[in-house]
Amino acid sequence: MADKSNIVLIGMPGAGKSTLGIVLAKILNKDFVDADLLIQNQSDKTLQKIIDALGPEGFIEVENAVLSGISATNSVISTGGSAIYSDEAMKHLAEIGTIVYLQISYDSLKTRLGDLQERGVVLKNGVSMSLHDLYDERKPLYEKYAQITVNVDDLTITAAARKVASAVE
Ligand SMILES: Nc1ncnc2c1ncn2[C@@H]1O[C@H](COP(=O)(O)OP(=O)(O)OP(=O)(O)O)[C@@H](O)[C@H]1O
Ligand SMILES: O=C(O)C1=C[C@@H](O)[C@@H](O)[C@H](O)C1
Numbered sequence: 586m587a588d589k590s591n592i593v594l595i596g597m598p599g600a601g602k603s604t605l606g607i608v609l610a611k612i613l614n615k616d617f618v619d620a621d622l623l624i625q626n627q628s629d630k631t632l633q634k635i636i637d638a639l640g641p642e643g644f645i646e647v648e649n650a651v652l653s654g655i656s657a658t659n660s661v662i663s664t665g666g667s668a669i670y671s672d673e674a675m676k677h678l679a680e681i682g683t684i685v686y687l688q689i690s691y692d693s694l695k696t697r698l699g700d701l702q703e704r705g706v707v708l709k710n711g712v713s714m715s716l717h718d719l720y721d722e723r724k725p726l727y728e729k730y731a732q733i734t735v736n737v738d739d740l741t742i743t744a745a746a747r748k749v750a751s752a753v754e
């Protein structure tokens with residue numbers, strides 16, 4: 586049987602998966618894996634360079650392959666915001682851990698993210714896609730894969746990490 590000792594964080598870009606993830610790992614006495622850094626390591630390129638070179642669909646293929654190959658145990662795994670576009674990867678992550686959706690409102694997304702173009706976000710329908718379009722497109726996908734949902738609007742990183750820890754313990 587697969588080891589389900591991992592906590593896998595999903596959610597909108599800027600929801601705090603990376604920032605909160607490491608705090609959560611300390612609270613839960615787990616290791617920490619940032620999937621974005623695995624993608625960079627395995628491609629030897631920055632995320633933005635991969636997106637620029639391969640386009641959104643190409644980046645999603647690379648992300649799918651890297652996430653599907655994760656074999657971590659007893660870790661908090663922070664995914665990138667676009668992980669939910671890869672069904673194979675999400676199924677693998679559900680087999681090796683509990684999927685926790687860090688939910689934020691559209692207003693929080695807007696405040697956290699700033700400029701979409703600067704942030705290196707995957708815009709599947711091209712650069713004309715607004716932040717609102719992105720939120721509406723992704724929200725049902727995060728909900729589809731979530732096993733536990735934790736709203737982290739208006740919480741500090743530490744308070745949000747404690748709330749997630751209580752939800753999973
Ligand atoms: N609870 C919070 N309160 C205030 N700011 C936050 C909070 N969580 C994250 N931030 C800030 O939002 C920004 C994005 O956070 P972070 O990089 O952790 O997001 P992410 O979910 O990992 O995004 P991505 O999907 O792009 O990897 C950072 O500047 C971070 O400091
Ligand atoms: O939400 C997104 O589209 C992304 C978020 C980042 O974490 C990276 O995975 C990448 O820049 C794409």
Ligand SMILES: [Mg+2]
Pocket residue numbers: 602603604621663664665
């Ligand atoms: Mg991150």
